[in-house]
Amino acid sequence: MTGEQIPVAPRASNIEYAIRDVVVPATKLESEGHTILKLNIGDPIAYPGLPTPEHMVEAYVQALRDGNNGYSPSYGIPSLRSALARDEQRKGWAATAEDIYVCHGVTEALQILFAAVLCDGDKVLAPGPHYPPYMAYPQMYGATTVEYRLKPDDGWKLDLEDIKSKMDDSVRLLVLINPNNPCGSVANESEIKALLEIARNYPKCMIVADEIYDGLDFTGEHVSVASCSNDVPVVSLNGVSKVYYAPGWRIGYMALHDPSGCLHLVRDGIERMLRARLCASTPAQLGYLAGLESDRSWMKDYASKVVQQRDVCIDRIRSIEGLEVQSSGGAFYMFVKLTDPKWANDDKQFVLDLLHEEHVLVVHGSGFSPELGKGHFRIVCLPEPDVLNDAFDRIERFLIRHR
Ligand SMILES: Cc1ncc(COP(=O)(O)O)c(C=O)c1O
Structure with a gap:
């Protein structure tokens, strides 16, 4: 019926x-x-x-056995935040544990970031083609996603002229997925610096650097966007799903690189959102920590x-x-x-x-x-x-x- x-x-x-x-x-x-x-x-x-590497699985299982089955702090377990900050430092910028916010995957980090930043009429400028949530989620907050072109016949390189022509003050987030899903392309340092040069003219805009595949760079030319920026704010996204081969654990993080000190309000908004959704999975965070702290050969x-x-x-x-x-x-x-x-x-x-x-x-x-x-x-x-x-x-x- x-x-x-x-x-x-x-x-x-x-x-x-x-x-x-x-x-x-x-x-x-x-x-x-x-x-x-x-x-x-x-x-x-x-x-x-x-x-998933055995030592990470072991740490997850051990966490369950040790009774680590409660809620964790909303921004992530402190030892994990510190380990992730060290990992971001290794990539070339001065991250601290306070800059790291652990989420249920990059997907939740995106939802929180979009919710904290986007209002009616705002825009997200994202690569075309792109991983689908960059189009699907912003519209929930009254924003729209505009695509900038990746060059299909030139290794899917960023079309910087297209980015320039589409930037305006309503673009709040300029997205780089690097390496890219679905194209498998890797933007190099000079492309990233050119991207930052463009963003620099728009004080309400920050870069979203989705670097979840950074450990799968076969060009040797991958650099973290945050490591290239002395002024433009960058939100780096990463996690356990791809490079640590544990997507079902649903653990990722965002790292706020704020060299000009312009993210105090956004940070407060993100922290409120994180507290309102309690926390990410405790044993899965401990499994990720084991991956970060062990040999990665x-x-x-x-x-x-x-x-x-x-x-x-x-x-x-x-x-x-x-x-x-x-x-x-x-x-x-x-x-x-x-x-x-x-x-x-x-x-x-x-x-x-x-x-x-x-x-x-x-x-x-x-x-x-x-x-x-x-x-x-x-x-x-x-x-x-x-x-x-x-x-x-x-x-x-x-x-x-x-x-
Ligand atoms: C570019 C990109 N970002 C994020 C994700 C999802 O990440 P997570 O599993 O941490 O939510 C994917 C998954 O395919 C992806 O391709």
Whole structure:
């Protein structure tokens, strides 16, 4: 029986998250007994070979056994805040424990930051294409997200002229995702300095530096944005999900770099929001702390596995007629261009047809930017080479069949 419907708020009914939206038809196919090759989700734990390091798991379990199951302080466990400040210092700026706010992942940090800063009519200037929450969340606070262009034929570099032309006083947050999801591009120091040069002219604007993939930089050119800024305020975002391979723990943080002392009000707003939502998970924070305080040489082995798999993807994509790709410099993504005219204008249909006919799941590029992502699809290079090869065989077969 279906009764008269209680209205839903448009802020919820309008929200989309492409990466998980395509999972709905895939789950249906699975329930019918089909096996799906999943190249869609940026979760290393969903694939074999990149488990959460044992010493971190041990610390989490030990925390539970030791009775560390209570609420933690709202801004994070002090020892974790100190360890994270030391880690940010290592990246080149004078962070203190008080600058670190621990959240339930970067995702919660974003919600809190947007809630603390954005009002009706404000803008967020974010890269196109971008990780979807940068578009989805600001609208909840009456703000809009405007995209600046990443250059599709030039390694997805920042289009600085486009950024300049779109900046005005209503832009409160200028976002850099570095390395980028979905493109896998890495902005270097000179691009970051040019970005800061632009932001410097807008005193109400701060930079959001999403550096959650910084430990997966294969160019050797990654630098933290905060380490480059002597004046412009920067909120650095990072966490346990990607580089420490524990996304299900839901722990991340924001670090406030405030060299000009202009963030006192914003900081107060953020702290109020954090207190109102109590705290992040206590045992998960202790698991993260163990990762920060132990030897991290294991990270190199993990990263080289990702690089090997990235190379398999690049070789295969470049050998398939109808596809093109820029080499990726970081993270575990690749944003593949559909040059085949049949699909170039309908990446969503490509994804759905590929799923139904060949049981390969990727994410449509327009889900990362309606304009700047269309005609592309995103893959993750996390599956093992034999799965990747199988997936590319199927993609090739699919393209040939529809030519
Ligand atoms: C750029 C970027 N930021 C943040 C996140 C989510 O981070 P967390 O798991 O800490 O919420 C993701 C996840 O895919 C991401 O790609």
